[in-house]
Amino acid sequence: MPAIAVEGLRKRYGEVRAVDGVTFEVAHGEFYGILGPNGAGKTTTLELVEGLREPDEGSARLLGQPSWPRDPKLLRRIGVQLQASAFFEKLTAREQIHTFAALYGVPAKRADEMLETVGLTEKAGTRDDKLSGGQAQRLSIACALVHDPELVFLDEPTTGLDPQARRNLWDLLRAINAQGRTVVLTTHYLDEAEILCDRVAIMDAGRILRVGVPSELIAELGVKNLEDVFLQLTGREYRE
């Protein structure tokens, strides 16, 4: 049984087919990337898969269970990185993660360990609005991991970070995956997907154009990188 099985997902917003018949599977322990330009439908796909939105059609199963309608027992087993804007207001980094831990019934000690894992122990007493972009991203990842989920979903985790902060976050994401967790991320950085992901699904206009191992896709199409793969598949230059 795959960790994630998605079948025929569709979601429309008025005339816009944000997700237009998406099917894919993710194996246990896989690092899977959903990539595509702005507006491709990555975020909507992820929200449907996570069970945060109701699909118009199709279904997603996580660890063998349907993600919609939501089931608290299943939610306990998945971690969703929320945007920093979803933090509780005016709390310090430590207070944020302790609050998440308390909601999940996780001991405070575990919350402190997660702060250490993401390298934020020194910033534990800093209020969320005083953290840098990279620190806030790491705190949101720590909050998503505090209850030790088997599946981790990250929506554009490195957007807006400087190159060094991006690399640090890549190390953290690799470590999370190396612990045996299944990781799904969306990104519009093709270089990031090429470096991190075991397999990628390339999305455009609500559809998955191709799924594969980055190096195999590049070799198959006889091109240099994933940007060229996108160009070959769509006939358009990839623009962030």
Ligand SMILES: Nc1ncnc2c1ncn2[C@@H]1O[C@H](COP(=O)(O)OP(=O)(O)OP(=O)(O)O)[C@@H](O)[C@H]1O
């Ligand atoms: N709540 C909404 N109401 C109306 N239209 C929406 C809504 N959410 C997304 N859309 C539209 O659906 C399409 C897909 O959006 P989505 O955010 O899923 O793409 P994305 O690939 O994640 O893009 P980005 O990288 O910009 O976040 C876009 O055309 C977007 O404008």
